[in-house]
Amino acid sequence: MTTAQDTLTILHLGLGSFHRAHQAVYLHQLHALGDTRWVLAGGNLRPDMQETIDALVAQNGAYTLETVTAQGERRYTWIDAIRTVVPWTADLSGLVALACAPTTRIISFTVTEAGYYLNSQHQLDWDSAPDLKADLQAVREGRAGSTLYGALTTLLRARMASGAGDVTLLNCDNLRHNGERSRHGLLQFVRALGDDALAQWIETHTTSPNAMVDRITPRPTPEVAARVLAATGRQDRAALMGESFIQWVIEDRFINGRPDWARVGVELVDSVAPYEEAKIRLLNATHSCIAWAGTLVGYTYIHEGTHDPAIRQLAFNYVTDDAIPVLQPSPIDLAAYRDVVLDRFSNPAIADTNQRVAMDGFSKIPGFIAPTVRERLARGESIASVAVLPALFLAYLHRWHAGQIPYTYQDQAMDPAVAHAICASADPVAAFAADPVLWGELAGDARLVQALRTATEQVDRFVAGHSSQHSSKHSTSTPPSHP
Incomplete structure (x- = not known):
């Protein structure tokens, strides 16, 4: 039996449909096998998806996932792997607190491909990304970032200062070489700030495994909620649906532990x-x-x-x-x-x-x-x-x-x-x-x-x-x- 003191946390940035139909499902399946040592916590970097976040808060992070086979067979699962939902605040204080906890061992993120601002040479494209420039200035002035890089800088600065230890940065987006590229972008951002101490800390105390994720997850519609209600009797404002197919391949380079994902079908490989x-x-x-x-x-x-x-x-x-x-x-x-x-x-x-x-x-x-x-x-x-x-x-x-x-x-x-x-x-x-x-x-x-x-x-x-x-x-x- 896992006690509260034993529980380890994956902090996920971006509680959109894909994360809740993919990464959260794998951890839910691990919990169903009796392995409850790891749990999810998460929130968004911007004040979006407010209705969904409010619903998740009201439901203690749980929601219904409808999966559909190619033959049209539907199945309904109550997913409760997300144990902490962090409402958005401009200073990201809730996420910062979790990032500073020694029990948080993985920070994962889903922001879509365009949110990495990288050109074909894997360099940050400052000229076509005014929000990235604005984020750099915000972090310079001591405010929290709202892009992935600005937010990670805010979280990792706080973690470094708190002495909370090593943490894996796990990219869950469809970006080629996603771990390497997001790490490269993050280090460019940090160095543009002139924060050499943080850059050195990131290089020493974090890893960024590449990963491949796959599951078709449409935007939730009112029809999904209606089918969930008819099938389960549950009014679920955070319900969503996805295809039955699911795949996750990760390079096994975690610096401070990970769930035993292989038990539930995650492919842990040398090269993705x-x-x-x-x-x-x-x-x-x-x-x-x-x-x-x-x-x-x-x-x-x-x-x-x-x-x-x-x-x-x-x-x-x-x-x-x-x-x-x-x-x-x-x-x-x-x-x-x-x-x-x-x-x-x-x-x-x-x-x-x-x-x-x-x-x-x-x-x-x-x-x-x-x-x-x-x-x-x-x-x-x-x-x-x-x-x-x-x-x-x-x-x-x-x-x-x-x-x-x-x-x-x-x-x-x-x-x-x-x-x-x-x-x-x-x-x-x-x-x-x-x-x-x-x-x-x-x-x-x-x-x-x-x-x-x-x-x-x-x-x-x-x-x-x-x-x-x-x-x-x-x-x-x-x-x-x-x-």
């Missing part, structure tokens, strides 16, 4: 690289492809696009022609992985929206798509199939520029003025291909420009074909009132 690359290129990039293409032809949900033969073929061709060849050799059966991914995306019960998946294109192209372009070109090979993905995003960007996206597009890494200028330029393809945020050292490469021109023509034909199909399906003797 092949798993990470397969997931980012075969799943994340494909997901974006389907979301952008689906939006262009009027679909709302990912499964609608995946069931569309033309969209499915674009995604299949990208993976088969260009992505799989540059990932070989791999310990993973990549063709089988491709097919599992497409089957997962086909699940209508998930009802994952194009709006959620299409966001953050200015970080997803450099993170998910440009590496395949770069490696294919380095090998002297065609980029015809992979070029379709950024061409889809450029077409999507044109719709956004014209105010024709049927939902609010969110993109933390995008400078709206730059994006509008690309779309308004005399040669949008060349302007798009020249953008350094998207392409890094590839920006302006003639081979990239030519491939994007060809792919843009292909995308135009794809959209026109769907428009004509739509018109023929809805044609009547009376013309419609609008085109």
